[in-house]
Amino acid sequence: MSEQEVMLAKLTRREFREALERGEFQTAIIPTGSNEQHLEHLAMEHDIISATYVAQEAAKRLYPRVIVSVPMAIGISEHHMVHKGTMTAKPGSWLAVLFDAVESLVRHGVKNVLILNGHGGNEAPMYGIIRQWQLYFGSTAPEANVQFHSYWNLSRAEAEPHCKGRVPGHAQEYETAFALALFPENVRHEAMREQEDKQPLDATAEQGHVLAEAAVSKTAEFLEEMMAGGHREVQRHVLSAEIPQKR
Numbered sequence: 001m002s003e004q005e006v007m008l009a010k011l012t013r014r015e016f017r018e019a020l021e022r023g024e025f026q027t028a029i030i031p032t033g034s035n036e037q038h039l040e041h042l043a044m045e046h047d048i049i050s051a052t053y054v055a056q057e058a059a060k061r062l063y064p065r066v067i068v069s070v071p072m073a074i075g076i077s078e079h080h081m082v083h084k085g086t087m088t089a090k091p092g093s094w095l096a097v098l099f100d101a102v103e104s105l106v107r108h109g110v111k112n113v114l115i116l117n118g119h120g121g122n123e124a125p126m127y128g129i130i131r132q133w134q135l136y137f138g139s140t141a142p143e144a145n146v147q148f149h150s151y152w153n154l155s156r157a158e159a160e161p162h163c164k165g166r167v168p169g170h171a172q173e174y175e176t177a178f179a180l181a182l183f184p185e186n187v188r189h190e191a192m193r194e195q196e197d198k199q200p201l202d203a204t205a206e207q208g209h210v211l212a213e214a215a216v217s218k219t220a221e222f223l224e225e226m227m228a229g230g231h232r233e234v235q236r237h238v239l240s241a242e243i244p245q246k247r
């Protein structure tokens with residue numbers, strides 16, 4: 001185990017139990033993403049490894065208060081199934097497993113759960129149901145505060161001045177910059193130059209470090225506020241026009 005381990009799956013039951021008894025790890029992040037086509041040049045794991053990276057780095061900054069649960073690697077990606085290799089879950093089955101993951105953590109005594117998302121297709125089903133989950137977990141014993149955000153929405157104001165294109169877009173400038181900075185082995189440069197969509201060519205590793213730092217620091221800030229008792233609002237039913245737009 002590394003010195004400041006924040007991944008639940010890397011701990012033994014004794015280590016996690018004793019940490020909880022000391023009052024640590026009362027807050028958890030569940031990273032959600034996808035395994036889906038990311039144009040010709042970017043590896044299919046991008047959404048889940050980027051969300052997990054942001055979760056892990058934010059948790060390290062808040063060590064030992066925040067634990068990162070097992071990531072939900074498959075997302076809701078029917079709209080990408082035309083491309084070979086994409087894996088998709090039906091919204092109902094995906095939401096059922098995610099709900100059970102939240103409930104597992106809450107039954108162990110975790111008081112705050114942030115579902116930190118890295119895939120646009122997961123947003124609409126979550127915005128449709130999060131109010132019900134917040135009411136449920138706010139009324140059970142033990143009760144818990146459950147929130148959902150895509151990491152780019154937490155850091156949109158910081159990210160947009162650094163991008164020519166949309167934040168986050170799909171496999172374009174934002175995500176490609178992120179990968180160039182953090183997972184350079186996942187970017188195929190020749191394919192990026194050859195493909196029809198030229199937007200990824202605007203991305204640089206330097207820009208990716210700035211975008212990643214913004215995502216990590218704003219996520220850590222959000223968690224701090226949750227732990228201080230903030231962000232306890234139960235979301236109203238969200239109308240599609242009000243959903244933070246994936247621009």
Ligand SMILES: [Zn+2]
Nearest residue numbers: 046047171175
């Ligand atoms: Zn993506």
